[in-house]
Amino acid sequence: MADSEDITNIALRRSIFYPAAEIYSNSPSGFWEFGPVGEAIRRKIIEFWRKEFVQKEGFVEIYGAQILPEAVFKASGHLTNFNDPIVQCKKCKALHRADQLIAEKIKEIVPESMSIEELSKLIKHHEVECPKCKSKEFTEVRKFNMMMKVDIGATGDIPCYLRPETCQSIFLDFERIYKTSRQTLPLGIAQAGCSFRNEIAPRNTLLRAREFGQMELEIFFNPKKANDFEKFSTIENNEINLMLSEKAGITPIKAKDAVEKKQVSSKMIAYYLAKWQMLWEKLGVPKEKMRFRKLADDEKAFYAAEAFDFEVLTSLGWIELTACNNRTDYDLKGHAKESKKELSVKEEGDSESFIPHIFELSDGIDRPVWVLLDLAFRKEKRGPEERIYLSLAPRIAPYFAGIFPLVKKDGLLEKGREIFKELESHGFDLVFDEKGSIGKRYARIDEIGVPYAITVDYDTMKDGTVTLRDRDSLEQKRVKAEKLPELLWKLQLGLEKF
């Protein structure tokens, strides 16, 4: 298992991710850049989500603007509700999130619904200290709005905001997409893009940043027909790792039983929870390290009728990856009222029009990158040496294989390049390296999670075989170079084991 510094160290050493504008000493924290390796992993996570959840589920995808007018966030409730409770240390003037300070002191989750008065009381009651200077003197807790404002136009008189979540443009576009793409409910609209939150205390690198990627799915549905869901039968016997309360712990339950016992409100929602779990298993999260934690009434957003946090167990404990919220008709109702536009629909066979309800699977992108790196991190003692590698699922590894000519002379370099070109023409992401000892070259690709290495040596020149090496087991076998495209393809799809 990784410790908290391991991922940061490997990320900086191999430029997987690193601070934005790092050559300037006054750059604000909470902004991150992805280098070639990190961006490849990030892109592959999005592509796999797109394939499994957008295409296979028959959803559609949009790309919305990042800057939206004030009215949008008035309707969404962000202008009044999107606040963090903050306190200032009277001695060193440092600003802190009040709920986090308390949570760290009492080792318990502090509900989001807690008032600023209650938080002020708890800080005094538990004698919370300033993490910077250890003082116990704080100002009263106040609310801080996390929206980032931008002024648009030459005179700057059009108040706008950087979006704090990607889903708002999905809500705004729903009526247009519904009418122009000949869709019926349930209609899923997806978006992958950036969001911005003015976090008081960005921390743990990608886990709490001020600019971050999101991949969000908003499923518009008729609440009266949420149990009329044909696809449900394909997963009704799949187990979902539900956690109904801290006390009950994780209780895997068949989707059909979860619906029957009303632990999940409908077949439609149970279907997407089961499918979501399958997605993360395929991305490399072991089943026992994931759970859907049902939020208690004082924890969930005020508009949510039902909410599960999809969480994954990492070296830092359970981390929330996805908010799975039954948002009811809150969003469309709010935008219909503020914009004075009609946003209700009437489907064939319905006698009355209604405002669709929304179930969302709201996921980050950068956070999953960190979590999957953390789960993949391995450090092993091998004699006097330490071996560090990332056991990433091949489908999200930055490259699928490295190609190494043993030496540069006697035609091996040219032969290596020839094999590289051939495999590249089959669509494989590859890395070519001819410099340094073969052991060092293996170690370099192991560290960024490349599953296979192909070595071209003198035997290759004689009989056309190469050495294929497996990252995790370190096993090696000789295979004909001409068989590589088919073999790698099978390994990539999991049709063959090494």
Ligand SMILES: [Zn+2]
């Ligand atoms: Zn202080």
